[in-house]
Amino acid sequence: MYDKITPPTTGAKITFKNGEPVVPENPIIPFIQGDGTGIDIWPATEKVLDAAVAKAYKGQRKISWFRVYAGDEACDLYGTYQYLPQDTLTAIEEYGVAIKGPLTTPVGGGIRSLNVALRQIFDLYTCVRPCRYYAGTPSPHKTPEKLDVIIYRENTEDIYLGIEWKQGSEIGDRLIKFLNEELIPATPEHGKKQIPLDAGIGIKPISKTGSQRLVRRAIKHALLLPKNKQQVTLVHKGNIMKYTEGAFRDWGYELATSEFRNETVTERESWILGNKEKNANLSLEENARMIDPGFDSLTPEKKAQIVKEVETTLNTIWESHGNGKWKEKIMVNDRIADSIFQQIQTRPDEYSILATMNLNGDYLSDAAAAIVGGLGMGPGANIGDSCAIFEATHGTAPKHAGLDRINPGSVILSGVMMLEFMGWQEAADLVKKGLGDAIANSQVTYDLARLMEPPVEPLKCSEFADAIIKHFG
Ligand SMILES: NC(=O)C1=CN([C@@H]2O[C@H](COP(=O)(O)OP(=O)(O)OC[C@H]3O[C@@H](n4cnc5c(N)ncnc54)[C@H](OP(=O)(O)O)[C@@H]3O)[C@@H](O)[C@H]2O)C=CC1
Ligand SMILES: O=C(O)CCC(=O)C(=O)O
Ligand SMILES: [Mg+2]
Numbered sequence: 001m002y003d004k005i006t007p008p009t010t011g012a013k014i015t016f017k018n019g020e021p022v023v024p025e026n027p028i029i030p031f032i033q034g035d036g037t038g039i040d041i042w043p044a045t046e047k048v049l050d051a052a053v054a055k056a057y058k059g060q061r062k063i064s065w066f067r068v069y070a071g072d073e074a075c076d077l078y079g080t081y082q083y084l085p086q087d088t089l090t091a092i093e094e095y096g097v098a099i100k101g102p103l104t105t106p107v108g109g110g111i112r113s114l115n116v117a118l119r120q121i122f123d124l125y126t127c128v129r130p131c132r133y134y135a136g137t138p139s140p141h142k143t144p145e146k147l148d149v150i151i152y153r154e155n156t157e158d159i160y161l162g163i164e165w166k167q168g169s170e171i172g173d174r175l176i177k178f179l180n181e182e183l184i185p186a187t188p189e190h191g192k193k194q195i196p197l198d199a200g201i202g203i204k205p206i207s208k209t210g211s212q213r214l215v216r217r218a219i220k221h222a223l224l225l226p227k228n229k230q231q232v233t234l235v236h237k238g239n240i241m242k243y244t245e246g247a248f249r250d251w252g253y254e255l256a257t258s259e260f261r262n263e264t265v266t267e268r269e270s271w272i273l274g275n276k277e278k279n280a281n282l283s284l285e286e287n288a289r290m291i292d293p294g295f296d297s298l299t300p301e302k303k304a305q306i307v308k309e310v311e312t313t314l315n316t317i318w319e320s321h322g323n324g325k326w327k328e329k330i331m332v333n334d335r336i337a338d339s340i341f342q343q344i345q346t347r348p349d350e351y352s353i354l355a356t357m358n359l360n361g362d363y364l365s366d367a368a369a370a371i372v373g374g375l376g377m378g379p380g381a382n383i384g385d386s387c388a389i390f391e392a393t394h395g396t397a398p399k400h401a402g403l404d405r406i407n408p409g410s411v412i413l414s415g416v417m418m419l420e421f422m423g424w425q426e427a428a429d430l431v432k433k434g435l436g437d438a439i440a441n442s443q444v445t446y447d448l449a450r451l452m453e454p455p456v457e458p459l460k461c462s463e464f465a466d467a468i469i470k471h472f473g
Helices: 038-057 072-078 086-095 114-121 170-183 208-223 245-259 267-278 284-291 300-321 337-346 358-371 409-422 425-440 461-470
Strands: 015-017 020-022 028-032 064-068 097-100 126-132 148-154 231-236 264-266 330-336 353-356 381-383 388-390
Touching: 028 038, 028 086, 038 409, 038 425, 038 461, 064 086, 086 097, 097 409, 126 208, 126 358, 148 208, 148 358, 208 231, 208 245, 208 330, 208 353, 231 245, 231 337, 231 358, 245 264, 245 330, 264 267, 267 284, 267 300, 267 330, 284 300, 330 337, 337 353, 337 358, 353 358, 381 409, 388 409, 409 425, 409 461, 425 461
Parallel strands: 028 064, 028 097, 097 388, 148 353, 231 330, 231 353, 264 330
Antiparallel strands: 015 020, 126 148, 126 381, 381 388
């Protein structure tokens, strides 16, 4: 079945039932060490996870690691250009849950991302990236403890589908000609616009199915959070890209108010209900004026549309959500992408789950990780209906590779997410305690050490792993 790898002789497969993992006591878990600093981070991660499982379950549970290959080390073993061998894909498919270090993607040419390929091959449509603060972590931000968000990033489409044509290529030129001469003139709203003849062209597909299955998962997660964190913010640049980013927002609201009607309230609905609660005699038009500050300068059609929105809201959900009941529901709101980048800094405690498209989520997860200590503190998970691959937010950080200095925190915390996904909460809690206490005692790698005041002597990557284990208690 496998060409160059052999599964462990002990252990059993994780299977999936209705999208949930069914985990044996001794699961076989494939791992990819990763390029660049993977060589430093992976051994540290494996050591910490094994120690936590051993301590939590006293031998009753154990992970059998199965080394599989991707990236540069796959080419070393399988031959030139064998970046993602079939063996690796077969193993991940067979064992269902895997964890990986970062993989290199060249800029401007060469292979397309292996990380993205894995997400697409296994339809891991949800990328979950929590950003929370561990006490004592130095941060350039004044109040990093106020940020506690989970980014739910659509993981399979958007520009990451990678459908683009190089400037000057034969098909690229044909496409531009077709757009300029046929499709744009046939679309009145585009007027006389023309694409420059020397442009590269990329396609940005955002589907209703992809958007809604992502938002569905985000809302289901919100339902499990404490009441004060039950909020899902749809992040988009829908003012500029109306039929992709704007549609993501609309499909998100549509899903929330159809599939989760009783559990959710949208921000605009909450204003309409709140206005009526404060003044039972408020007319529909007065209410409409209060939810839309520019109401008086709108066209009659637009005004009528907003009045209708108020009427429909009150008719359909006053009974179930009115008289303050909406305050117990999951709040679904939306924010424009550029605005959310400043809001997570200026009003971090106003956000909880941020549901995004692929590119926005990629940017936002690095930015949010920076607030809570940097890319060494940014874990992640790629989750589908029958497979999950855990990986950090950061990349290969090549300038630090092989120096035993990089922060393994993000991959270790990705391992924590994996343990939680498996239902091994006791082991996950031990790692979180160990990591938190190591940081609180200023036992940190270079990235955090340089931010501390006064600066502390950094631990090596491997020493940080040992410090985490010592702090299990
Ligand atoms: N999922 C994946 O596998 C990903 C892969 N990549 C790929 O990785 C390669 C390198 O990308 P690049 O843009 O340099 O981004 P990286 O995330 O690899 O690194 C950028 C910088 O972030 C800091 N950093 C990253 N990881 C850590 C860590 N564990 N601990 C502490 N600091 C960290 C370092 O900053 P400093 O030097 O200032 O300390 C580093 O130089 C590219 O080929 C890219 O495509 C990128 C993102 C995700
Ligand atoms: O695959 C890559 O090289 C980059 C991906 C990335 O930045 C991410 O998923 O956060
Ligand atoms: Mg990224």
